[in-house]
Amino acid sequence: QSVLTQPPSVSGAPGQRVTISCTGSSSNIGAGYDVQWYQQLPGTAPKLLIYGNINRPSGVPDRFSGSKSGTSASLAITGLQAEDEAEYYCQSYDSSLSGSIFGGGTKLTVL
Amino acid sequence: QVQLQESGPGLVKPSETLSLTCTVSGDSIGSGSHYWGWIRQPPGKGLQWIGGIYYSGATNYNPSLKSRVTISVDTSKNQFSLKLSSVTAADTAVYYCARRVIVVANSPYFDYWGQGTLVTVSS
Numbered sequence: 001q002s003v004l005t006q007p008p009s010v011s012g013a014p015g016q017r018v019t020i021s022c023t024g025s026s027s028n029i030g031a032g033y034d035v036q037w038y039q040q041l042p043g044t045a046p047k048l049l050i051y052g053n054i055n056r057p058s059g060v061p062d063r064f065s066g067s068k069s070g071t072s073a074s075l076a077i078t079g080l081q082a083e084d085e086a087e088y089y090c091q092s093y094d095s096s097l098s099g100s101i102f103g104g105g106t107k108l109t110v111l
Numbered sequence: 112q113v114q115l116q117e118s119g120p121g122l123v124k125p126s127e128t129l130s131l132t133c134t135v136s137g138d139s140i141g142s143g144s145h146y147w148g149w150i151r152q153p154p155g156k157g158l159q160w161i162g163g164i165y166y167s168g169a170t171n172y173n174p175s176l177k178s179r180v181t182i183s184v185d186t187s188k189n190q191f192s193l194k195l196s197s198v199t200a201a202d203t204a205v206y207y208c209a210r211r212v213i214v215v216a217n218s219p220y221f222d223y224w225g226q227g228t229l230v231t232v233s234s
């Protein structure tokens with residue numbers, strides 16, 4: 001069971017907007033630690049999508065955006081495209097574990 | 112362009128030690144500008160942070176694996192390594208090495224990943 005909780009799956013039609021939530025606790029997100037998001041296409045390594053809650057690395061489309069509030073964070077994807085179909089993971093730091101933690105992952109299906 | 116490449120046996124027997132090496136190119140471990148880490152992913156499951164190391168040899172490990180994990184670094188070869196002892200079938204996973212960005216007083220993250228290597232624990 002992951003320390004960060006994500007919905008197992010979300011779906012949306014091409015062009016639509018979807019959001020993926022990531023819920024933590026007072027020892028991680030709620031303690032002020034930043035949240036990152038990774039995209040994992042089938043059979044490939046995870047790719048950094050969002051860092052520091054809201055920042056996109058160079059090359060990541062601005063269709064992807066992140067936010068954080070309290071003990072939760074969210075990833076929003078607008079203008080859904082077929083190529084967005086992937087597994088998405090949130091990640092943060094936990095002071096109780098003194099280490100990095102991941103969410104369980106959310107499978108995005110583009111209908 | 113930073114690249115990481117995992118190498119090591121793809122099959123390990125139960126109770127033995129899993130050993131993997133990550134070779135880094137496009138960045139120098141010895142520069143001290145980043146940490147370096149290992150993450151694993153059991154088949155069909157999510158990601159689990161294993162541990163990390165700095166060029167100085169300072170390490171930190173996931174508490175759930177700490178008793179069995181050793182991570183070491185060889186700056187002369189620009190490599191870092193993972194050893195996981197007393198493995199069982201539950202340790203079967205794709206093992207990734209990654210560059211870990213240091214964020215002062217906040218959550219580090221992983222900006223470059225290796226392609227991953229599947230290690231199966233079976234007799």
